[in-house]
Amino acid sequence: MTNETAFIPSNDKAYLLPKNPAEVFICWTWSSARAEAFTAQLFEPQILVRLTAVDDKALLSEAAADWRAGKLYMKPPAEGRTYTAAVYARNRDGSQEKLLESNAAATPVSAPRQALSAGYSSAEFFRKDATPI
Amino acid sequence: MSSKGSLLFLLHAHLPYVNHPEQDDFLEENWFFEGVVETYIPLISVLDRLVRDGIRPGIAISISPTLGAMLENEHLEKKLNRYINARLELIEKELVRTESDPVLSKTVRLYARLYGEAAEIIHKYSGDLITPLKQLQHAGHIEIITTSATHSILPLLAHPEALRAQIAASAEDYFDRFNRKASGFWLPECAYDARLQTYLKLSGFKYIFTESHAVNFSDAAPKNGVYASYRTPNGLNLFARDADSSKEVWSAKFGYPGAPAYREFYRDLGYDADYEYIKPYLGADGTRRSLGLKYHSITGAVDLSEKLYYDSDEALATVELHAADFLARRMKQIDELHAAKGVRPVIVGCYDAELFGHWWFEGPAFLESVIRKIRQDRLPIQFVTPEEYLNSSPEPVEINPQVSSWGENGYFDPWVNESNDFIYPKVLAVTDRMIETANRFRNQDLSTATLRALNQAAREVLLAQSSDWPFLMYIGSHSQYAAGRVDEHAANASRLLSEVLEKRVDEKNLGDLEKKNSLFPRLDFRLFASVSKF
Numbered sequence: 267m268t269n270e271t272a273f274i275p276s277n278d279k280a281y282l283l284p285k286n287p288a289e290v291f292i293c294w295t296w297s298s299a300r301a302e303a304f305t306a307q308l309f310e311p312q313i314l315v316r317l318t319a320v321d322d323k324a325l326l327s328e329a330a331a332d333w334r335a336g337k338l339y340m341k342p343p344a345e346g347r348t349y350t351a352a353v354y355a356r357n358r359d360g361s362q363e364k365l366l367e368s369n370a371a372a373t374p375v376s377a378p379r380q381a382l383s384a385g386y387s388s389a390e391f392f393r394k395d396a397t398p399i
Numbered sequence: 400m401s402s403k404g405s406l407l408f409l410l411h412a413h414l415p416y417v418n419h420p421e422q423d424d425f426l427e428e429n430w431f432f433e434g435v436v437e438t439y440i441p442l443i444s445v446l447d448r449l450v451r452d453g454i455r456p457g458i459a460i461s462i463s464p465t466l467g468a469m470l471e472n473e474h475l476e477k478k479l480n481r482y483i484n485a486r487l488e489l490i491e492k493e494l495v496r497t498e499s500d501p502v503l504s505k506t507v508r509l510y511a512r513l514y515g516e517a518a519e520i521i522h523k524y525s526g527d528l529i530t531p532l533k534q535l536q537h538a539g540h541i542e543i544i545t546t547s548a549t550h551s552i553l554p555l556l557a558h559p560e561a562l563r564a565q566i567a568a569s570a571e572d573y574f575d576r577f578n579r580k581a582s583g584f585w586l587p588e589c590a591y592d593a594r595l596q597t598y599l600k601l602s603g604f605k606y607i608f609t610e611s612h613a614v615n616f617s618d619a620a621p622k623n624g625v626y627a628s629y630r631t632p633n634g635l636n637l638f639a640r641d642a643d644s645s646k647e648v649w650s651a652k653f654g655y656p657g658a659p660a661y662r663e664f665y666r667d668l669g670y671d672a673d674y675e676y677i678k679p680y681l682g683a684d685g686t687r688r689s690l691g692l693k694y695h696s697i698t699g700a701v702d703l704s705e706k707l708y709y710d711s712d713e714a715l716a717t718v719e720l721h722a723a724d725f726l727a728r729r730m731k732q733i734d735e736l737h738a739a740k741g742v743r744p745v746i747v748g749c750y751d752a753e754l755f756g757h758w759w760f761e762g763p764a765f766l767e768s769v770i771r772k773i774r775q776d777r778l779p780i781q782f783v784t785p786e787e788y789l790n791s792s793p794e795p796v797e798i799n800p801q802v803s804s805w806g807e808n809g810y811f812d813p814w815v816n817e818s819n820d821f822i823y824p825k826v827l828a829v830t831d832r833m834i835e836t837a838n839r840f841r842n843q844d845l846s847t848a849t850l851r852a853l854n855q856a857a858r859e860v861l862l863a864q865s866s867d868w869p870f871l872m873y874i875g876s877h878s879q880y881a882a883g884r885v886d887e888h889a890a891n892a893s894r895l896l897s898e899v900l901e902k903r904v905d906e907k908n909l910g911d912l913e914k915k916n917s918l919f920p921r922l923d924f925r926l927f928a929s930v931s932k933f
Contacts, residue, residue, distance in 0.1 A: 268605075279482040279824075279827070279828055279831060281557045281823065281824070281827045282557070283555050283557065283811070283815055283823065284554060284555075284592070284810070284811055285803060285810065285811050285812060285815045285816075286795035286808060286809075286811065286812055287810065291815045291820055291823070293820065293823050293824045293827070294824070295824050295828055337820055337821075337823075337824070346801075346802075349749060368557070369558065370556075371557070372554075372592050372593060372594075372802050372810075373802065374801060374802035374810050375616060375801055375802075376787060377612040377615070377616045377801075377803075377809060
């Protein structure tokens with residue numbers, strides 16, 4: 267766990283998108299002021315991305331990334347929940363500052379493989395390659 | 400004969416908005432020309448023939464707002480006519496070249512009829528292909544629905560304002576195009592999450608379609624599975640796709656379209672013919688490309704060079720067998736469901752319209768044969784449109800559908816992966832800017848130029864959100880074009896919003912954008928505001 271400080275509102279943005287039951291996508295952008303702060307080493311270059319269930323703050327997972335990476339795939343702690351992602355960076359005092367918070371996104375639950383009728387969708391048909399069927 | 404069950408067919412017609420008036424020849428505009436000649440006109444012809452013979456087709460068609468806009472675009476219409484005339488000219492030469500080969504010339508004559516019919520129908524409706532569809536709907540033969548404004552994957556829109564804009568813009572667009580309110584909404588790629596219900600209801604939609612696991616793994620685990628309609632907690636009706644009937648029609652590997660007698664899609668005169676001979680029919684860059692004249696059959700598991708010539712009689716005989724097989728399977732399915740559950744099931748088949756004709760050349764004939772056979776063979780099964788079904792079905796069970804899509808693996812992997820995820824920071828950030836600016840200006844009296852710029856920025860943001868761009872990157876087809884389109888729309892929107900804020904709208908640039916990205920003529924930027932006009 268990390269030490270939290272108050273949320274710092276800024277024009278910097280983080281977004282959370284569902285991918286599948288086992289993965290979410292998080293991406294973020296920095297304003298030039300924030301990017302300068304990182305470049306000036308006001309924050310450590312390694313940021314922490316924390317995924318938290320909206321209805322149960324104890325349900326969380328964390329991953330580290332370089333502040334310039336701009337994106338990250340993460341495994342949510344449980345399927346079928348709604349999450350938000352927050353981006354933290356360690357400042358010169360050594361404490362973690364919450365710099366960004368994403369939208370909330372609902373993740374799917376796994377259906378048994380045999381129950382998935384998908385795969386007979388446009389993705390398959392349009393991928394029919396030039397080799398004989 | 401009274402029916403034991405119903406078939407509900409939904410053909411989803413969609414193409415990304417591709418309009419390049421600045422160029423005489425643009426490769427990706429061919430998607431539209433091919434779609435019109437090979438799918439949309441053949442489907443209109445099938446529907447017209449059925450109606451003429453006293454058979455009500457009773458299917459539903461979803462026409463995306465982007466496709467609708469292209470079907471009404473005069474600039475594209477001119478290019479379409481030129482495309483068809485060039486093909487007819489080439490076909491004339493081919494008729495002479497293949498004169499001594501009865502097998503080959505039979506196929507060339509088939510293309511002469513296909514392109515000739517396209518030219519006739521376009522002439523008959525003065526280039527407006529919405530008219531025959533509108534007439535068919537007005538007479539009650541088919542039901543036309545819509546989809547999100549630019550076919551965005553709605554669960555991937557992080558902002559509720561963007562969800563509302565995509566849905567509300569499509570409702571307005573449908574009303575303007577079809578002179579009535581839309582009842583049905585095709586979720587692009589069947590992609591669903593619970594947030595959509597509110598905005599769909601706000602825009603007046605009554606029903607949607609989902610993938611089967613949205614229903615089968617919902618909280619209620621309904622006993623009738625995908626063979627009945629359901630209702631969400633806020634009263635939105637939903638149908639779920641039936642996997643079996645979809646697989647038979649859809650899959651190139653397991654389904655009918657892969658039959659040896661059917662036309663091979665990938666062997667094309669554009670690659671086979673002598674270069675100098677076909678050069679006048681290639682694009683400005685002179686690169687070989689598909690010309691739509693394909694003379695070979697799938698044949699079997701052989702190399703493209705070993706494919707046999709296509710025989711349309713053999714292919715049509717196969718169509719009849721496949722149509723009979725399809726209906727026999729549906730009857731068996733209905734009998735089994737009736738015996739097991741004691742219900743009159745509805746079997747929901749959802750397909751991309753472009754499968755019929757463009758990819759599966761014999762698809763329109765298959766559809767026609769299936770509909771005719773029900774009458775001819777007096778089968779106790781009937782085609783119903785969604786509204787008809789909802790008007791006559793028992794009270795639907797309420798469920799909370801699961802987050803899902805009909806894409807590969809059943810969720811959102813095709814649209815969010817390493818090949819395309821770089822677009823999201825741009826698309827989402829420009830959406831943010833649009834929302835912020837809409838909030839700032841929503842209650843202000845605006846000059847005409849400012850209003851036009853804000854409305855055009857809203858169009859550009861909607862276009863940046865299209866599902867087609869990440870999908871093309873995912874399948875590795877026209878990836879550069881797709882990435883360029885995201886960049887272009889995000890940059891256009893960003894520039895317009897900056898100009899509005901700085902009170903220096905470049906009207907020349909604005910006029911050019913309005914001409915090029917000219918869909919949604921009534922679009923109001925306030926749809927993106929956080930507190931809307933609703």
